[in-house]
Amino acid sequence: MAKLLDPARLGEFGLIEALKHRARVAGHAWAEAIGDDAAILRPRKDHELALTADALVEGVHFRWETTDPRSLAHKTLAVNLSDLAAMGARPRGFLLSLALPPIAVPQRLDGFVAGLLGAARRFACPLVGGDIVSSPAWMFSVTAVGELPRGTALLRRGARPGDRVMLTGQVGGSALGLALLEAGAGRETGARPFVRRHLKPEPRLEAGQKLRRWGIARAALDVSDGVAQDLGHLARASGVGAELDIDRLPRPRGFGAACQKLGLEADDLALAGGEDFELLFAVPRKAPEASVFSKRLGCPVAEIGRIRGGRGVSLLRDGEPVTLARLGFDHFKPAAPSTDK
């Protein structure tokens, strides 16, 4: 077995060499200049590049005591790739900025790197460069690069009144997984799919690219803050309002019962839980039924609301307006609920 990635033993440059070596072993030979001053990517002509950055900080987005380094690494990359999926881009590579405490535990770094390279292989998105610095807390910052034909990106803006709002997959599962972990119930019968969804989310890369090629979506984004709040982002970027039918929100099998067992409001979790990394998009009124989307995108698709004039998002249950207290997560608002990213 290869030696652990021990920052104190290897030093900065030894660490970079070890990372390069592992990336090469894992087949990341695609990037020309890994370890050079900058990574080189070679986009095809007439293509655009989509770039996205996301950071995870120890004590804010994760705690080592309750975190498996491999899952954390998977999630760090998956979160970024979900942003590329939401643009309809094909991932081409990513950079990693790694901030480590001087006494970083080698097993953690080692597990993180193994998880990261595994996720990179799974999502066909190689590590092409980055930076390693010391820091009081662990921090992982990933910048992912995706490619797409010029002018075809799925933007958040573009939705128009009358458009229908569609959603891939289900929502609420990730937040329930987190709640189960926090309640110490992560290993109970039936908990596993929710926990897995929270720890190892799958970005909708295929569906995003298919949707982009189809050209039917007027606006799109990925569900990271919670479907209600993210619909608000889409509506705001488009200069419109929206309605969301709570009872049409698809939830995972066993979701309601598991929520009840933990004393959680299922609607609240489904609307505001966040981190489901599904795609939320607006299509013209005349677009086909959800089942046709399902078939073409290769994943479940449901119709969950509509775009209207005005501003803001209204929540409807059985066609009647309702209000809910908690609508997603904001990093700096003083009263924000503390939750995993």
Place this chain on the structure above:
Amino acid sequence: MAKLLDPARLGEFGLIEALKHRARVAGHAWAEAIGDDAAILRPRKDHELALTADALVEGVHFRWETTDPRSLAHKTLAVNLSDLAAMGARPRGFLLSLALPPIAVPQRLDGFVAGLLGAARRFACPLVGGDIVSSPAWMFSVTAVGELPRGTALLRRGARPGDRVMLTGQVGGSALGLALLEAGAGRETGARPFVRRHLKPEPRLEAGQKLRRWGIARAALDVSDGVAQDLGHLARASGVGAELDIDRLPRPRGFGAACQKLGLEADDLALAGGEDFELLFAVPRKAPEASVFSKRLGCPVAEIGRIRGGRGVSLLRDGEPVTLARLGFDHFKPAAPSTDK
């Protein structure tokens, strides 16, 4: 005057909106999708993209007590652009991952953003996207994207025995500036150019692109860790050794006297001080004299050593080998000297 960027008042999304607004006001309209899931860049066909990431952490790379936020921002971007310069790339845009303590001082963030957008304008490299998270310590992570014609990047590898080693500008000035600041002598007569060099380095963007277009350099990198250590990186990547003539290292005017006054070894600072962000490159034996490089690259260029067979870097003074204790900075080696990044 615009309101301060107060994280507690604005919240995460308000902060993003304020950043977008300021970037627009500063003329960064070039990126299509700022604030969307990912930023879109539009490279020309047959071009490659160079990507580089660098992070700065509070308490490690800077301390607020001794840091001007505008200078810090300038440096954060400049450090990344220097990596692009060393590839010969033209900057096209950058992403910012911003990690802020929940009680971040608005004046600091405000100054940082002003400095960042100012540097972005100066270097013609707009802010195109990023991420904001909360964190126990401030951290700024920048990923810059540059463009260059396919297959023309100046890589670290490629130097061959017999090549001559060239250097733009002077070295040691930044380390001296830091020493002056730490000695509380930053405002004394004659200190200013060194302090400025430390706080507001200028990446050699023009020279890097001219060198790349010329096609004469076999290998190149920027001097960030110290010229001796960086020559070691170039030699190692090229699978060769190198010799460095200490007495041929160009130093800024007044450097020796200022070092003496502080009780510092001038050679040590020039060789190992780091952060000069000059370009170090290897050219074939038959290449023109340094003065011709100076003219074509539009900046001072000196010949400071040569590539040879074998491994490692030998230091020569008056043609005789010497050894020096301190050769640059490594973030994790336990015995590493503590210095600014």
